[in-house]
Amino acid sequence: MLPMIAIIGRPNVGKSSLFNRIARRRISIVDPTPGVTRDQLSVSIELQPPEELEGSADVRWVELCDTAGFGVYSAEGKQFDDAGEDLSKLTPRVEEQIRRAAHDATIILFVIDAQHGVTGLDRQIGQLLRASGYSAKVILVANKVDSESWEAHAYDATSMGFGNAACVSAMNGGGLRQLAARLWTIVGESSAKEPSSEMKLAIVGRRNAGKSSLVNALAGQDRVIVSEIAGTTRDSVDVRFEANGRSFLAIDTAGVRKQRSFADDIEFYASTRTEDAIRRADVCLLLLDATEKISQVEKKLSGMLVELHKPVILVVNKWDLVDRKLKLDDYSDYLTQEFPHLDFAPIVTVSAVKGEGLEQLVTMAFNLFTQASHREGTGRLNAVMQEILKKRGPSSALGTIAKIFYVTQIATKPPTIAVVVNKPKLFTAVYQRYIINRLREELAFSEVPISLVISERKRRESPGDRPVGKASKAASVESNLVTESDEPAAFEE
Numbered sequence: 414m415l416p417m418i419a420i421i422g423r424p425n426v427g428k429s430s431l432f433n434r435i436a437r438r439r440i441s442i443v444d445p446t447p448g449v450t451r452d453q454l455s456v457s458i459e460l461q462p463p464e465e466l467e468g469s470a471d472v473r474w475v476e477l478c479d480t481a482g483f484g485v486y487s488a489e490g491k492q493f494d495d496a497g498e499d500l501s502k503l504t505p506r507v508e509e510q511i512r513r514a515a516h517d518a519t520i521i522l523f524v525i526d527a528q529h530g531v532t533g534l535d536r537q538i539g540q541l542l543r544a545s546g547y548s549a550k551v552i553l554v555a556n557k558v559d560s561e562s563w564e565a566h567a568y569d570a571t572s573m574g575f576g577n578a579a580c581v582s583a584m585n586g587g588g589l590r591q592l593a594a595r596l597w598t599i600v601g602e603s604s605a606k607e608p609s610s611e612m613k614l615a616i617v618g619r620r621n622a623g624k625s626s627l628v629n630a631l632a633g634q635d636r637v638i639v640s641e642i643a644g645t646t647r648d649s650v651d652v653r654f655e656a657n658g659r660s661f662l663a664i665d666t667a668g669v670r671k672q673r674s675f676a677d678d679i680e681f682y683a684s685t686r687t688e689d690a691i692r693r694a695d696v697c698l699l700l701l702d703a704t705e706k707i708s709q710v711e712k713k714l715s716g717m718l719v720e721l722h723k724p725v726i727l728v729v730n731k732w733d734l735v736d737r738k739l740k741l742d743d744y745s746d747y748l749t750q751e752f753p754h755l756d757f758a759p760i761v762t763v764s765a766v767k768g769e770g771l772e773q774l775v776t777m778a779f780n781l782f783t784q785a786s787h788r789e790g791t792g793r794l795n796a797v798m799q800e801i802l803k804k805r806g807p808s809s810a811l812g813t814i815a816k817i818f819y820v821t822q823i824a825t826k827p828p829t830i831a832v833v834v835n836k837p838k839l840f841t842a843v844y845q846r847y848i849i850n851r852l853r854e855e856l857a858f859s860e861v862p863i864s865l866v867i868s869e870r871k872r873r874e875s876p877g878d879r880p881v882g883k884a885s886k887a888a889s890v891e892s893n894l895v896t897e898s899d900e901p902a903a904f905e906e
Contacts, residue, residue: 424482
């Protein structure tokens with residue numbers, strides 16, 4: 414396990430901005446509304462050595478964790494959501510997440526706002542940290558020290574008993590280099606090793622489908638807040654797991670609904686984070702509520718998954734609540750009707766609340782990850798494509814014979830197959846779907862998307878016509894796909 418650095422403080426002191434600055438990318442949603450961050454957000458990052466050790470010391474890896482503002486709904490802000498639900502009901506669970514992060518952390522960054530000075534809520538948080546025995550691992554951070562004029566205000570915070578505050582500005586980056594170097598020194602050499610590569614698993618779906626319950630069931634503890642209040646999860650939450658000796662990262666995302674129903678900008682940003690989570694995931698779980706009909710939101714999500722060529726498992730949650738007269742085969746037919754473009758995706762039934770079906774789900778996810786990472790040999794690809802063309806070639810009103818000169822796999826995740834042909838126009842979208850379906854039957858890609866790249870053969874150039882430099886190398890790679898001397902015989906209909 415990597416050392417954890419937890420960022421803790423009252424609402425609106427700039428915790429999420431600091432988190433994004435240290436992580437060097439936008440992960441946590443930043444908005445002046447108290448309560449935007451509710452769950453424990455984490456990311457693995459590398460800390461650079463102090464300037465005097467650059468070139469002679471390695472980076473060190475840590476898990477950086479952002480938490481909600483302590484006392485968020487007792488602070489001034491939006492206490493009721495667009496459906497009239499009292500968000501203060503979330504306070505005990507939000508604060509429990511903060512306590513767990515503080516307990517698990519190697520270092521606690523206790524953030525205050527230098528421009529507002531030390532408040533009563535700041536002192537309350539400090540008292541709780543001392544009472545819990547965490548004083549030794551606390552670094553007091555005075556944020557919003559955007560100029561030297563605010564440094565005096567930061568020094569007033571020494572009265573809290575955590576030593577001198579580290580003065581930073583998450584807005585302009587001031588003091589961040591010094592803080593990162595201090596963290597590098599504290600975590601020590603035990604974190605010098607980069608974390609091993611892991612499968613990234615995004616859990617997507619509409620509101621209240623049970624995404625957070627599924628993450629907690631996988632983790633065996635409450636890592637994300639589960640509530641009857643729709644839209645509780647706002648950010649994409651990363652949670653790391655180990656199962657049967659293999660590690661993976663589950664990304665819990667905000668529940669999606671129709672864009673015209675968005676209550677505020679925060680919900681828009683949460684929806685954008687969901688799309689970002691899908692893009693960085695290796696496998697996606699489209700979580701469906703077995704007690705509800707498939708909605709347009711889920712159909713839109715499925716279209717996004719197909720467009721991005723993501724391996725998908727259709728996860729049917731709350732299966733324990735459906736009428737026992739409903740057979741899985743009949744429900745599978747219903748899903749095929751609703752998601753015809755995902756007819757290759759496996760279906761797994763689970764009960765997140767009861768913990769049923771989770772082992773099968775994780776096994777299937779790793780199976781899809783393996784399929785998407787597989788690389789097929791060129792000889793096998795050419796042989797399979799020849800058989801496909803013999804059985805059914807693309808039709809041509811003019812009687813033109815389709816020819817495939819060369820086939821090779823050029824990428825994984827998704828498996829990307831390049832096909833060099835005589836007439837690309839003959840290979841219509843319908844015929845390409847036919848090819849992809851046949852490839853799934855014959856190759857180790859039976860349950861994952863395949864990207865097909867159809868291109869026309871380039872005529873061989875004489876040496877004097879070839880470009881030079883970088884362009885020459887690119888042209889050489891392309892021309893080497895097919896040459897008069899080494900290309901296989903054309904596959905004819």
